[in-house]
Amino acid sequence: MSTAIEVKGIAPDKTLETCAKLIIVSYFREMMSHKEGAIDGTDIKFVHDMRVASRRLRAAMDNFADCFKKEPFKKHYKQVRTITRTMGAVRDLDVLIERFRNELQTLSEVEQGDIQGLIEHLQQEREEARKPMVNLFTELDASDFGTQFLTFFEAKA
Amino acid sequence: MAKPQKITGLNPKHSFHENARTILPQKVEEVYTWEQFIRDPERREELHNMRISIKRLRYTMEFFAINYDKHFTDFIETIIDLQDILGDVHDNDVVLEVLTEYKENRQSAELPGVDTLIARTSEARNADYQAFLERWEQLSAAGFKQKLLTIIAS
Numbered sequence: 001m002s003t004a005i006e007v008k009g010i011a012p013d014k015t016l017e018t019c020a021k022l023i024i025v026s027y028f029r030e031m032m033s034h035k036e037g038a039i040d041g042t043d044i045k046f047v048h049d050m051r052v053a054s055r056r057l058r059a060a061m062d063n064f065a066d067c068f069k070k071e072p073f074k075k076h077y078k079q080v081r082t083i084t085r086t087m088g089a090v091r092d093l094d095v096l097i098e099r100f101r102n103e104l105q106t107l108s109e110v111e112q113g114d115i116q117g118l119i120e121h122l123q124q125e126r127e128e129a130r131k132p133m134v135n136l137f138t139e140l141d142a143s144d145f146g147t148q149f150l151t152f153f154e155a156k157a
Numbered sequence: 158m159a160k161p162q163k164i165t166g167l168n169p170k171h172s173f174h175e176n177a178r179t180i181l182p183q184k185v186e187e188v189y190t191w192e193q194f195i196r197d198p199e200r201r202e203e204l205h206n207m208r209i210s211i212k213r214l215r216y217t218m219e220f221f222a223i224n225y226d227k228h229f230t231d232f233i234e235t236i237i238d239l240q241d242i243l244g245d246v247h248d249n250d251v252v253l254e255v256l257t258e259y260k261e262n263r264q265s266a267e268l269p270g271v272d273t274l275i276a277r278t279s280e281a282r283n284a285d286y287q288a289f290l291e292r293w294e295q296l297s298a299a300g301f302k303q304k305l306l307t308i309i310a311s
Contacts, residue, residue: 012174013172014173017169019173055212056216059213060216066167092251111270114269118270121259
């Protein structure tokens with residue numbers, strides 16, 4: 001996801017609090033739309049897209065914090081930050097593995113041997129990094145995070 | 158990673174456009190707090206922090222773009238360009254760190270592939286850093302910051 005999603009309903013003359021709510025809700029839905037793909041883990045683009053969406057969401061929340069009640073806002077913000085961080089660990093390894101795989105083709109047979117070893121080492125680390133991410137999603141589902149988040153931000157306008 | 162600077166002066170009951178003029182200059186200033194470090198290629202942490210601040214500015218500009226004319230998009234493109242170059246610098250820094258650590262943990266082994274990639278990545282890192290610096294200086298000479306602040310205030 002290289003470009004921002006279009007947020008329907010925002011306009012220059014509308015109040016900030018109305019637009020802030022619409023942006024945060026849209027970005028949240030966008031972030032969560034990648035969750036199943038991220039859990040599956042077969043295609044690395046889902047983790048990337050979800051992480052980028054979570055960063056966009058955090059940027060919006062950083063900017064618009066003063067539009068919302070401090071305590072519920074803080075709780076939701078921390079959860080989004082945890083999502084970004086947990087996914088970051090997986091994404092960083094995906095990027096490294098992809099890069100070293102691409103480099104493999106440019107190396108001699110002897111050189112390829114130790115880079116292949118490094119790739120396998122990183123793949124093991126990736127499997128380990130995926131566990132807290134999948135656990136986090138399970139916990140968020142169990143605590144009904146999505147509904148609570150949307151109820152809070154949709155009720156504000 | 159440095160925390161985002163707290164935004165001040167918001168008025169939630171005022172218009173989206175008016176608040177864009179309050180928020181965006183603060184995000185621009187956050188980027189420029191890192192400028193003092195960028196001429197030292199070894200300031201990896203600060204270069205990384207600048208990239209993160211640029212990313213925050215980009216995302217903020219994107220959702221405020223509706224308040225401005227088409228020319229505003231050109232500024233977003235420039236910001237994305239800077240983010241990409243600094244992203245390449247950072248990616249190379251991370252790759253070098255991983256390769257060096259991997260090598261250190263296997264002290265007795267010969268790792269020709271790792272050595273080749275360390276040399277290649279160091280070269281790419283230097284080239285990306287120079288490209289960033291040149292782009293930055295070019296934008297500074299063209300008065301990019303002032304032009305950006307002027308369009309934000311419009």
